[in-house]
Amino acid sequence: MNILFLIAASLFAAPLFFLVSKLNKNAAYVAYAAFQIFIFVYVFFWGGSGASYEVVGITGRLNFNFSMPPVNWFFASIVMLIISTTAVFMLPLKKSSVKVFLLSLVTAGAIGAVFSADFLTLMIFWEISTWASLILIIQDKEKSTREAIKYAAIAAVGSYSMLFAIFYMDSRLGTVEFSSVALKIESQPIGVQLTIFIALAVMVLAKMGTFPLHTWLRGSHSSAPDEFSPILSGGLTKLGGFLLFTMTIVFPSFKVFGKLPLFNGIPIVNYGFALLGGISIVVGTVMAIRMEDAKELIAFSTVSNSGYIVLALAIGGTYATAGGMMHILNHAMASAAMFMAIAAVAYRTKTTKMHEMGGLIMKMPVTFAVYLVAIISVAGIPPTSGFVSKWLIYQQLVQDGLPFLAFAAFFGSIGSFMYVFKPLAGIFLGQLKPEHEKVREAPLIMLAPMAFLTFLTVFWGVFPSNAIRSINRITESVGGGTVDVTFSRIVALTGEWDSVLVTTAFAIGFVISLLIFMRAKKARQVDLLDNYTGGDFLYTAELYHFSYRMYRPFDRLFEKWPSMENWLSSTSEKIKELGALFKAVFFNRNPQVYIALTVIVLLGAFWWLR
Structure with a gap:
């Protein structure tokens, strides 16, 4: 069996799954x-294995190329881990023939993208996933069309930018294969190098949901079917990480832009890219703290964590x-x-x-435990894999002396404590609402994949050397340095991290x-409404629910922040008004308007040609 067979x-x-679902939806989902x-x-x-294949060519120089060196294997494993666990998780949820068809297309596109060995193949299969995702977003909610359009608009910005980069590379370099571009780009003029890098960087920012092209994440996640959000956040955004790694490490951008001015030893282009990652960390963290919907909160958490990935790979x-x-591995598991x-x-x-919830820890204890471990990992607390990734990033920030980026990374870690605690307190802690007295734990088929991801998060936190050795193979394959690891220790600039020792201390x-x-x-448990405040008895559950606008004093600090979403909404309204003007002028129902325009054009032409 080979790559082409899988694709x-x-x-x-x-x-095939679509046709099967017409006969039996359950059978189709199980087969999927x-x-x-x-x-x-x-x-x-x-x-x-590094095997490579060429299939039907488009031109003499453009072919579909697939390969599986260590980096492709790494991203393929992560994406398929998230898709496969989510495929099991979704079995008890609402089923439809269209959904299983679109989910299968998402998988096919993702597989082709992570196996790609050139930019054209990457883009084509990436777009298959993108457009399948676009239609999936509008499946469950009637008011999700607007968010899908926003998603399509931002995706189009990235796609057209990458399409331009592909044609530009083919024109100037004569190739779009990763390895060939890496060999030829160093000898090109700085203008060519910057054009290619910036055009690809726009695609990365758009697809990963990083500032300033992050505005699609909030609405897309809140509108998307619940079973698709883990794939969208944990899997598909990591395709942007694959392109980012190719741009910054495979090329590598440090060597390409080495003759430009340096900032603390980092080329100014790389630092500017890392700066966008740092801003994304801060913006995503602040906005996540302000959210009242759990899915919107996690969506902004993705904005913040994508910023960590951009920052880390940009500074090299x-x-x-x-x-x-x-962190790509860690966030994929934690967000899913x-x-x-x-x-x-x-x-x-x-x-x-x-x-609208509260006190569900007693009704859904396993779900609570899964969420608890995931947020601990996102916050970067041992013994989870999230601590390992952030600790390594901090080592580089300290070594390179990058105060603003270090502040942004630290701000994101501290702020994550605030936003991840909000669902913890609002959904699971506190007192149970009367209408949720009969709520039960999720079905076992949903708990199994959640527990599996939780196990991996802890396993790679306690034994990170297992994952880091795989990463070392990747960096070695592209000529990069490796991290010194033993069974339980990671050796870095500021000392050693012994994960087993720290885990033992935590366990004790x-x-x-x-x-x-x-x-x-023990405290005496009372009913939710068996209480009073300010001398008045509580007569509705909402009056006692402290999680609503939990961080209101913090929220006030950022109410007047400039908002990319507001700016883009305002811009879209102006474009609509301009469109209405053109429609009124050129598509007017009154024939006299067309006659007047014709006369004006003829007079203008006569004056110009006289």
């Missing part, structure tokens, strides 16, 4: 899940590159687990508004805390 099978599977698991297992255990260096790649946990809650409560502390809690005097 062809994935493409043919989409209409089984197929995704098969692809993940095959890709993960097959590894990178051994630790930042390893940390950025590790968070979206699955919220989807499980919505499956039982029919809402994702945090202030947890046991001591548990013993104290078990022996301490």
Whole structure:
């Protein structure tokens, strides 16, 4: 079996699953899940053989090229891990023939993209996933069309930018293959290098949801079907990471722009790109804190964490590159687990508004545990994989002496404590709403993939050397440095990190805390409305729910911040007004208007030619 077989099978599977679903939707979804698991297992255990294939050519120089060196294997494994676990998770949810067809196309496009060895192949298969995703977003909610249009508009900005880069590379370099471009771009004039890099960077920012092209994430996640959000955030945004790695490490941009002015040893182009990553961290963190819908909150968390990846790979260096790649893995698992946990809650409560819930920890303890581990990882707390990735990034920031970027990274970590605690307190802690008295835990088929992602998050936090060795193979294959690791230790600039030792200390502390809690005097549990405040008895559950606008004093600080969403909305309104003007002038129902325009044009032409 080879790469082409997997891609062809994935493409043919989409209409096949659609036809099967017309007879039996459950059978089609089970077959879809089984197929995704098969692809993940095959890709993960097959590894990178480096095999390459060429198929039908478009021109004499443009062909579809596929390969699986270590970096392609790494991204393919991550994307298929998220898609396969989500395919199992979605089995109890609402099913439709269109959904299973579109989900299959998303998978086929993602597989072709991560196996690609040239920019044209990458873009074509990436667009298959993008357009399938676009239609998926509008499947469950009537008012999601506007958000889908926003998603399409931002995606189009990236796509046209990359399409320009492809034709420009073919014209100036005579190739669009990754390896060939990397060899030829160094000898090109700086104008050519900057044009290619900036055009590809726009695609990265648009597809990863990084500032300033992040505005599609909020609406797309809140509108998308609950079972698709884990794939959209955990899987498809990581395709942008694949392109980013190619631009910054494979080329490499440090060497390409090495003759330009340097900032603390970093080419000014790379630093500017990293700066956008730092701004994305801050903007995503602040906006996540302000959200009241759990899915919108996690969407802005993706904006923040995409910023970490852009920042890390843009500044380069051994630790930042390893940390950025590790964060791609970490955030894929954590964001997917968070979206699955919220989807499980919505499956039982029919809402994702945090202030409409509370006290679900007693009803859905496993879902609570999954969400808890995921947010610990996002916040960068040991013993999860999230700590490892951020710790490595901090090592590079300290070594290079980058104060603003270090502040942005630190701000994102501290701010993440605030926004991840909001759903924790609003959904799971506090007191149970009367209408949720009969809520039960999510079905076992939904809990299994959530638990699996949680296990991996902890496993790669306790034994990070397992993942870092794979990352070392990737960086070695492109001529980069490697991180010194042993069984449980990572050696870096500021010292060593012994994950097993720290995990043991955490476990001892947890046991001591548990013993104290078990022996301490217990508080008396009361009904939600069996209380009063300010001398008045509570008569509605909402009056007691402190999670609504939880951080209102913090929120006031940023109410008047400039907003990219508001600016883009205002710009779109002006474009609509301009369109209305053209429509009124050139498509007027009154024939006299056309006669007047004709006379004006003729008089103008006569004057010009006289």
